[in-house]
Amino acid sequence: MTASTVDHPTRRDFLFVATGAVAAVGGVATLWPFISQMNPDASTIAAGAPIEVDLSPVAEGQDIKVFWRGKPIYISHRTKKQVEEVRSVPLSNLPDPATDQSRTKDGHEQWLVVIGICTHLGCIPIAHEGNYDGFFCPCHGSQYDASGRIRQGPAPLNLPVPPYQFVSDTKIQIG
Amino acid sequence: MSGPSDYQPSHPAVKWLEQRLPIISLVHSSFVAYPTPRNLNYWWTFGAILSIMLGVQIVTGIILAMHYTPHADLAFRSVELIVRDVNYGWLLRNMHAAGASMFFFAVYIHMFRGLYYGSYKAPREVLWILGVIIYLLMMATGFMGYVLPWGQMSFWGATVITNLFSAVPYFGESIVTLLWGGYSVGNPTLNRFFSLHYLLPFLIAGVVVLHVWALHVVGQNNPAGVEPKTEKDMVPFTPYATIKDFFGVSCFLILYSWFIFYMPNYLGDADNYIPANPGVTPAHIVPEWYYLPFYAILRSIPNKLAGVIAMFSAIIVLVFLPWLDSAKTRSNKYRPLAKQFFWIFVITCILLGYLGAQPPEGIYVIAGRILTIVYFAYFLIVLPLLARIEKPRPLPNSIADDVLAKTGRATAPMVSTLIALFVASTLFVGGTGQARAAENQETPPSLSWSFAGPFGTYDRGALQRGLKVYKEVCSNCHSLSYVAFRNLSEPGGPGYSPAQAAAFAADYKIKDGPNDAGDMFERPGRVADYFPSPFPNEQAARAANGGAAPPDLSLIAKARSYERGFPWFIFDFFTQFQEQGPNYVAALMQGFESTPPAGVTIPEGSYYNKYFPGHAIKMPPPLSDGQVTFDDGSPATVQQYARDVATFLMWTAEPHMEARKRLGYQVFVFLIIFAGLMYFTKKRVWAAAH
Numbered sequence A: 001m002t003a004s005t006v007d008h009p010t011r012r013d014f015l016f017v018a019t020g021a022v023a024a025v026g027g028v029a030t031l032w033p034f035i036s037q038m039n040p041d042a043s044t045i046a047a048g049a050p051i052e053v054d055l056s057p058v059a060e061g062q063d064i065k066v067f068w069r070g071k072p073i074y075i076s077h078r079t080k081k082q083v084e085e086v087r088s089v090p091l092s093n094l095p096d097p098a099t100d101q102s103r104t105k106d107g108h109e110q111w112l113v114v115i116g117i118c119t120h121l122g123c124i125p126i127a128h129e130g131n132y133d134g135f136f137c138p139c140h141g142s143q144y145d146a147s148g149r150i151r152q153g154p155a156p157l158n159l160p161v162p163p164y165q166f167v168s169d170t171k172i173q174i175g
Numbered sequence B: 001m002s003g004p005s006d007y008q009p010s011h012p013a014v015k016w017l018e019q020r021l022p023i024i025s026l027v028h029s030s031f032v033a034y035p036t037p038r039n040l041n042y043w044w045t046f047g048a049i050l051s052i053m054l055g056v057q058i059v060t061g062i063i064l065a066m067h068y069t070p071h072a073d074l075a076f077r078s079v080e081l082i083v084r085d086v087n088y089g090w091l092l093r094n095m096h097a098a099g100a101s102m103f104f105f106a107v108y109i110h111m112f113r114g115l116y117y118g119s120y121k122a123p124r125e126v127l128w129i130l131g132v133i134i135y136l137l138m139m140a141t142g143f144m145g146y147v148l149p150w151g152q153m154s155f156w157g158a159t160v161i162t163n164l165f166s167a168v169p170y171f172g173e174s175i176v177t178l179l180w181g182g183y184s185v186g187n188p189t190l191n192r193f194f195s196l197h198y199l200l201p202f203l204i205a206g207v208v209v210l211h212v213w214a215l216h217v218v219g220q221n222n223p224a225g226v227e228p229k230t231e232k233d234m235v236p237f238t239p240y241a242t243i244k245d246f247f248g249v250s251c252f253l254i255l256y257s258w259f260i261f262y263m264p265n266y267l268g269d270a271d272n273y274i275p276a277n278p279g280v281t282p283a284h285i286v287p288e289w290y291y292l293p294f295y296a297i298l299r300s301i302p303n304k305l306a307g308v309i310a311m312f313s314a315i316i317v318l319v320f321l322p323w324l325d326s327a328k329t330r331s332n333k334y335r336p337l338a339k340q341f342f343w344i345f346v347i348t349c350i351l352l353g354y355l356g357a358q359p360p361e362g363i364y365v366i367a368g369r370i371l372t373i374v375y376f377a378y379f380l381i382v383l384p385l386l387a388r389i390e391k392p393r394p395l396p397n398s399i400a401d402d403v404l405a406k407t408g409r410a411t412a413p414m415v416s417t418l419i420a421l422f423v424a425s426t427l428f429v430g431g432t433g434q435a436r437a438a439e440n441q442e443t444p445p446s447l448s449w450s451f452a453g454p455f456g457t458y459d460r461g462a463l464q465r466g467l468k469v470y471k472e473v474c475s476n477c478h479s480l481s482y483v484a485f486r487n488l489s490e491p492g493g494p495g496y497s498p499a500q501a502a503a504f505a506a507d508y509k510i511k512d513g514p515n516d517a518g519d520m521f522e523r524p525g526r527v528a529d530y531f532p533s534p535f536p537n538e539q540a541a542r543a544a545n546g547g548a549a550p551p552d553l554s555l556i557a558k559a560r561s562y563e564r565g566f567p568w569f570i571f572d573f574f575t576q577f578q579e580q581g582p583n584y585v586a587a588l589m590q591g592f593e594s595t596p597p598a599g600v601t602i603p604e605g606s607y608y609n610k611y612f613p614g615h616a617i618k619m620p621p622p623l624s625d626g627q628v629t630f631d632d633g634s635p636a637t638v639q640q641y642a643r644d645v646a647t648f649l650m651w652t653a654e655p656h657m658e659a660r661k662r663l664g665y666q667v668f669v670f671l672i673i674f675a676g677l678m679y680f681t682k683k684r685v686w687a688a689a690h
């Protein structure tokens, strides 16, 4: 190709470029449905709607596990002692500093609601185990306290708190 | 033909790879430098079209398998959920289903092209036989794929086709049991068909590689049927053949998209929207259109074993074609007699296909026998005989001469055969619907629907009124179990807000559980719930309704159809007529007559309905004037109810119709621009070769 044709693209070049561009646009647009289909389908999304949980059967010191969007949610009815303990820890002692107040709802401080998935690699920690009277992950030994905060082990972050609110004193809505 | 490549890599990385694995020069010599006869016509683009279709089927198939459940109890529902819930699931399913038909359509053209131009003759026998193997594998794959949705036609098609093997002497029964993995078609059958349906396309791809390899050893045949002699006879594959193939593909995609976006059910059978029922056989078992000629041959022979042998022989005979036709001249262009017999053979195949869709009685059987004889006579008598007696016209000296002779001559014959073939195949395909003609059923009047045609949309008011009629009347007996409350607020539906849908759902009591105590309990409905069924199970439904279970209505507008008849089904293809279902539903609602016409007796407990097949329906007239009141001032008449409920049921059967037609419009605009650009690009590129 000589310099002059580069400087003055011919109609032929334009035709080829246009055809190529339209083909490329079509090809990319065609890809979209093939990728999008991997996302959760409409029934899965609808099934992830909020759920209500009745707390009245859960006695002090007990906890229950419910499932929301396929994830286990721990709901613990903490004892006075546990609440005091987690509220008295200085934040500077925590790898992922957060107050217990910010992780629970005012007026319902005895209730802890966390997603029971270890922030290390996704195993499910066991409640009421470990050195901190909280959760212990059997996979690689991460330990969480009774506020679900990471205290020791390879996990980097606290157990996340799912979106929830109290509908009444004994009922919460998760989601 | 693809001798040592002259490919000279310059980049050091490519050089490094080339010395270790010469894959780039292999691709270069096979698809870039590969010399291709310069006189190939558009019939030769079907090879590329077929490769694309194989790719499309494999990719969409892999995706569908991600969402499909191969279990007898779940398969039908999982397919429906793909269409309803998976993002673009309707598109992927239509692509795969229509893709199968398009694949066969293209393979038939490819085969007839080979037949016409003598592409099976020495030295291309192995190439041809590999093609026959691909075709056989395609038939097996297509058959097993059709079983997977587990509708009525799937189930009974599987039963009938596997029973072909029971014709084998002594071992027949054992073979069939082996195929089924049980004593009838059931879950094990479905599971193995799914596994094999996933495997076979990869075998096809493997044989395609051999097919292309063989092609590249012996070189392409060409319309003149003379071997290339000099450089002047050939052009390099890229850009010449590539660009021409792409233009062919872009035109083919337009036809394919017509089915995907506008006529997704034109090639299917309404009965396959009824879940498989091992206790009831549909009135007419009709295979997919691409098997019909062979099905006709099977049925025209009154002996079971002989019929099965004839059917398989009809395909196997193709393997021996290179030796049956020993004429030296390849192309039928230069064989005046063979050319005429070729077209007689094409028409025979199309007519056999038409007969395959007809009920096996009367004149159809006789015609089927005659055509079966013609079919075999073509291969076993006509071709061997012609090779001996026919005097071919003189061949051109070379391909270049052929091209020169053709320049300036109009291409009209090509266009006219294309049109003839197209009309013939619509006739053939449309014939599949004919089977119901024999029933004495009155044709429902064609109503005008807002959702008909390429830009159709649902009438929101009609959907809302139809929902009200369903809720207040139909739902007392009929379930709607594929529709969830959340659907009511989805785009393209009745147009309720999410809050309205939630309120609507909360009116229903939904059975849930077990709770912590192990008990089932009732709670208010949520948007994620499906419409609850009026009866706990089919037996209860049956018992409460005089022995006939009221069918689920979710898919009824696609599961019911009627005969359109010649020539309507041809026009239907162009006018996109797909509204048999709603026409039927609306007619059925209004077709009750308290006194049956003279001479018709209706059994106790049944009612006379003009439009119901057989006229005796167990459902009492469900609607009467004034039964449901509408807030929007629409008349409270049976006619209005019928229309609204039919609209509503069309939506429940096809909830994404609006999205489908909208995307179809965009795709068509794109494809027409693209095909136009490809056409001019192709002209430009080829200008250099002429």
Ligand code: FES
Pocket (backbone or CB within 6 Å): A118, A119, A120, A121, A122, A123, A137, A138, A139, A140, A141, A142, A153, A154, A155
């Ligand atoms: S996953 Fe919990 S410690 Fe590794």
